[in-house]
Amino acid sequence: HAMRTIGKARQAFDMLCDRALSRITRSEPLADKQLVQEKIADSWIELEQFRLLVLRTAWKIDREQDYNKVRGDISAIKAAMPKVLHDIAARAVYVHGCLGLSNETPLAAMVLDSFQVGLADGPTDIHKVTLAKQLLRGRKHSQGLFPDYHIPARRQAALAKYGLTGQEAGLKAAVA
Structure with missing residues (x-):
């Protein structure tokens, strides 16, 4: 064809x-x-x-x-x-x-x-x-390729700002 x-x-x-x-x-x-x-x-x-x-x-x-x-x-x-x-x-x-x-x-x-x-x-x-x-096929998630290390800290700051826990914000577990 x-x-x-x-x-x-x-x-x-x-x-x-x-x-x-x-x-x-x-x-x-x-x-x-x-x-x-x-x-x-x-x-x-x-x-x-x-x-x-x-x-x-x-x-x-x-x-x-x-x-x-x-x-x-x-x-x-x-x-x-x-x-x-x-x-x-x-x-x-x-x-x-x-x-x-x-x-x-x-x-x-x-x-x-x-x-x-x-x-x-x-x-x-x-x-x-x-x-x-x-x-x-055959590809794997490449750790560290896209920097995401700042995300947990920002999430924690946002939760603290509004006085929420991770579960109250709809997260499965509170970010440590």
Whole structure:
């Protein structure tokens, strides 16, 4: 699915660029408008980031030969796929105007395909959860990384100021 999505997103990007160069408004091409240039740049960046993620994951699959070692990367691809396709196709529709929503171009179908891609291998949210679990696996709370030594003293000062005990303040145990 990922390479097919890259192909569709690339087609939408090419259509976006072609339309920006060919459409003239107020005696200048759309490509000269800063907003359109921003859409082109954002689309290219998003497309290249996704393409490189897919190629890197394919390389890791070939190298590792173990699905469990690349499960997080695969989930990242599955989570990013619908967003990349939707965002690039929607920008192309925007630059095409009503023509982009008509049956004259494949752009409207690409926007709808982005929803289908998001459901094909399971909901995007599930892939994000899988990715987060993979990223957190093997990590431990690093003591002292974020200084929190001042918190008990401040809590004690606040409790003393208002004449409360830890239990009265809703704490499980009074801070020593």
